[in-house]
Amino acid sequence: MPDCDSDCKGSLTVGKLADLVILDANPLTIEPSKLKDVKVMQTIKEGKTIYQR
Incomplete structure (x- = not known):
């Protein structure tokens, strides 16, 4: 079974959307x-911002 924290979840990295x-x-x-x-x-x-209040 994969380590879900690193394999199943996204990450925040400079340059990624x-x-x-x-x-x-x-x-x-x-x-x-x-x-x-x-x-x-x-x-x-x-x-891109698609909604803003």
Whole structure:
């Protein structure tokens, strides 16, 4: 079985493109009842901003 941390997950390296969503709150640290209120602030796909609030 491959080491999933290095073989199955992506990496962030200078020069690579990354798809990324920036949220206005950290969904891992807020109360579960507040998850529905988290807003997308920016979406980046293939190095280009495709959505920005």
